[in-house]
Amino acid sequence: MATLKKDIRMMQGNTACAEGAIAAGCRFFAGYPITPSTEIAEVLAARLPKAGGNFIQMEDEIAAMGAVLGASIAGVKSMTATSGPGFSLKQENIGFAAMAEIPVVVVDVQRGGPSTGLPTHVSQSDMMQARWGTHGDHGIIALCPSTVRETFDLTVRAFNLAEKFRTPVLIMTDEITGHLYEKIEIPDQTELEIIERLKPAGPPEQYLPYAMTPSDIPPMANFGEGYRYHITGLAHDESGFPTNNPDKVEEQMRRLNRKIERYRDEIVEVEQFQTDDVQVLVIAYGATARSAKKAVLMAREAGIKAGLLKLKTIWPFPEKEILAVLSSVQTIVVPELNLGQIAHEVEWAIGRSRPVMRVNRVNGEPITPREIYSAIAG
Amino acid sequence: MDYLHYLRQSKMPHIWCAGCGHGMVLKSLLRCIAKLGWQKDDIAVVSGIGCSSRTPGYVDFNTLHTTHGRALAFATGLKIAKPRLHVIVVTGDGDAVAIGGNHFIHAARRNIDITTIIYNNNIYGMTGGQVSPTTPTGKKATTAPYGNPDAPFDIARLAAAAGASYVARSTIYHTARLDKFIEQALTKRGFSVVEVLSPCPTAYGRMNKAGGPVEMLLFQKDHTVSLEKAAKMTPEELTDKIIVGVLVDREQADYQTNYQQIINFAQPQKA
Numbered sequence: 060m061a062t063l064k065k066d067i068r069m070m071q072g073n074t075a076c077a078e079g080a081i082a083a084g085c086r087f088f089a090g091y092p093i094t095p096s097t098e099i100a101e102v103l104a105a106r107l108p109k110a111g112g113n114f115i116q117m118e119d120e121i122a123a124m125g126a127v128l129g130a131s132i133a134g135v136k137s138m139t140a141t142s143g144p145g146f147s148l149k150q151e152n153i154g155f156a157a158m159a160e161i162p163v164v165v166v167d168v169q170r171g172g173p174s175t176g177l178p179t180h181v182s183q184s185d186m187m188q189a190r191w192g193t194h195g196d197h198g199i200i201a202l203c204p205s206t207v208r209e210t211f212d213l214t215v216r217a218f219n220l221a222e223k224f225r226t227p228v229l230i231m232t233d234e235i236t237g238h239l240y241e242k243i244e245i246p247d248q249t250e251l252e253i254i255e256r257l258k259p260a261g262p263p264e265q266y267l268p269y270a271m272t273p274s275d276i277p278p279m280a281n282f283g284e285g286y287r288y289h290i291t292g293l294a295h296d297e298s299g300f301p302t303n304n305p306d307k308v309e310e311q312m313r314r315l316n317r318k319i320e321r322y323r324d325e326i327v328e329v330e331q332f333q334t335d336d337v338q339v340l341v342i343a344y345g346a347t348a349r350s351a352k353k354a355v356l357m358a359r360e361a362g363i364k365a366g367l368l369k370l371k372t373i374w375p376f377p378e379k380e381i382l383a384v385l386s387s388v389q390t391i392v393v394p395e396l397n398l399g400q401i402a403h404e405v406e407w408a409i410g411r412s413r414p415v416m417r418v419n420r421v422n423g424e425p426i427t428p429r430e431i432y433s434a435i436a437g
Numbered sequence: 438m439d440y441l442h443y444l445r446q447s448k449m450p451h452i453w454c455a456g457c458g459h460g461m462v463l464k465s466l467l468r469c470i471a472k473l474g475w476q477k478d479d480i481a482v483v484s485g486i487g488c489s490s491r492t493p494g495y496v497d498f499n500t501l502h503t504t505h506g507r508a509l510a511f512a513t514g515l516k517i518a519k520p521r522l523h524v525i526v527v528t529g530d531g532d533a534v535a536i537g538g539n540h541f542i543h544a545a546r547r548n549i550d551i552t553t554i555i556y557n558n559n560i561y562g563m564t565g566g567q568v569s570p571t572t573p574t575g576k577k578a579t580t581a582p583y584g585n586p587d588a589p590f591d592i593a594r595l596a597a598a599a600g601a602s603y604v605a606r607s608t609i610y611h612t613a614r615l616d617k618f619i620e621q622a623l624t625k626r627g628f629s630v631v632e633v634l635s636p637c638p639t640a641y642g643r644m645n646k647a648g649g650p651v652e653m654l655l656f657q658k659d660h661t662v663s664l665e666k667a668a669k670m671t672p673e674e675l676t677d678k679i680i681v682g683v684l685v686d687r688e689q690a691d692y693q694t695n696y697q698q699i700i701n702f703a704q705p706q707k708a
Contacts, residue, residue, distance in 0.1 A: 087518055108703035113517050113696065117510065118543035125503065125510025125540075129483075132501065132511075133518035155504050282499040282515065283522045285478055289494055291502035300448065300494060 073098035079214030086112030089126035096168035099140040120145035124152035134281030140166035154193030162221035180423025181234035184397035198319025201374040207241040219254040235346035275318040337366030354431035378408035394418035456650025458635030461609040485532040489556035506537030545599035558637035566640030602627030610657035
């Protein structure tokens with residue numbers, strides 16, 4: 060009997076991101092060199108032409124973001140990758156992607172900030188920038204891997220969510236997860252669920268690219284396929300043309316936000332570890348979730364009923380999932396490589412019903428399991 | 438010539454002021470597209486922000502109105518992802534060579550097969566007449582009330598130096614020549630640029646006492662010299678002259694021809 064040979068490799072997180080993108084059907088990458096994300100561009104520079112795709116190194120981060128949007132408008136799944144300073148520059152066109160509803164994946168391998176900060180050291184301090192970095196009200200999806208395999212899986216998922224919801228999706232990884240080497244099994248292509256954008260079926264003259272459909276997600280036509288329409292970052296009506304009509308603008312703005320919020324149950328993913336009888340709940344994400352898991356094991360050994368809720372989706376925020384495990388919880392511990400960006404969000408989610416202990420570090424070093432254990436043990 | 442065939446009539450009237458030159462550039466572009474017989478589905482018009490960048494809204498093609506200065510970045514991705522599209526970027530002086538200056542020189546260096554038409558009115562018109570990177574030294578703008586202290590860019594020479602395959606400059610007064618240049622640019626493989634001097638009587642004309650639309654057109658008529666003639670004139674004689682003509686028309690491999698070689702190398706079995 061022929062059995063499929065398993066594809067097991069020693070791989071870096073950033074490489075897993077690039078491989079996940081290829082598996083998801085990404086055939087265009089535009090980037091600009093920046094530590095600690097550069098390996099993603101380097102791997103794709105070699106891989107994409109082999110896969111019949113295109114890699115281009117643009118003149119700056121802004122151009123890279125613009126180019127991926129142009130390629131996506133032509134119907135090619137596209138991705139760019141960067142770190143803090145580049146993420147700041149990309150915000151302008153991330154806003155365009157949100158407003159014009161163009162599917163695209165943006166990876167931020169987080170390093171210390173603000174400004175040039177600590178280029179080679181880990182941080183998780185762009186979490187709020189992911190939510191509110193570009194101006195204006197808009198929904199956004201942001202995912203957060205903490206292992207190499209998860210980086211692969213969440214990259215595939217990021218493309219699926221982008222295509223399904225016509226929106227930019229952010230992968231908020233970090234320097235540790237990006238540079239970490241782990242042995243992973245690459246899933247066979249046939250095992251992967253791959254989602255393509257919904258395209259219009261009706262006659263071109265009746266096509267409304269921003270129609271108020273029951274799903275709130277109007278079909279998207281690719282340029283050059285017979286549907287000649289207009290895309291703009293200006294406020295627009297259902298036809299896509301600019302409007303100042305307050306009713307039309309309000310209608311579209313509400314839909315733009317609602318189309319993410321109403322599907323939050325489908326979008327949000329968390330992972331529970333020893334949460335059944337949990338009294339001290341650790342909420343963590345990214346590289347810090349690795350230390351948190353070890354800290355929970357140490358606490359259990361010491362007889363403390365500790366558990367971990369790992370957030371794989373950061374935006375929309377998993378408040379429902381936090382509330383679901385809260386009944387036996389007396390204290391919450393939120394370790395993160397910033398000064399409390401997500402801890403603040405947790406406090407809001409639980410209505411300040413439990414004390415939220417912060418474990419923070421902003422010097423480029425990771426948070427150790429012992430430090431989190433100390434917070435758990437009180 | 439049936440202009441209406443190419444226009445989105447429901448989007449008229451356009452926002453351009455009476456006497457603005459931009460409509461003349463648009464008509465020239467449409468005449469060239471009609472002459473070439475290109476299908477509307479096969480054309481993408483991409484712009485940034487500003488008066489000229491409102492062009493895509495009015496034309497019945499695949500149209501993309503991007504962020505300020507970024508049209509060429511979007512257009513680069515679009516062209517690479519769908520090479521059979523004729524990608525035309527329409528942009529202004531501020532959009533193309535101030536906020537978008539980096540994208541402009543790199544698109545030229547990369548020699549991507551895109552035609553860029555720059556409506557140069559020497560001012561930021563949409564925001565009410567601020568100094569632009571092509572406002573001549575000493576001329577007035579709302580943000581240069583005592584005269585512009587900066588030197589202007591020569592857009593055509595900038596594009597030529599940065600590596601474009603085709604570069605030409607015309608005025609809107611010389612429409613026959615403008616048609617010829619735009620047609621040549623559209624059919625040129627590689628990065629092609631046509632800089633079109635398009636008067637702004639409302640902002641630039643008023644602040645600089647250049648007269649109304651007619652006077653500004655007559656200025657173009659009286660002050661234009663060809664490249665050949667300019668070569669024989671002294672710098673003093675050229676101070677208030679507009680030099681028009683084809684600055685560059687050269688054969689060189691475009692970006693996608695070069696990238697195809699990379700694909701062939703990476704996939705030797707398919708080469």
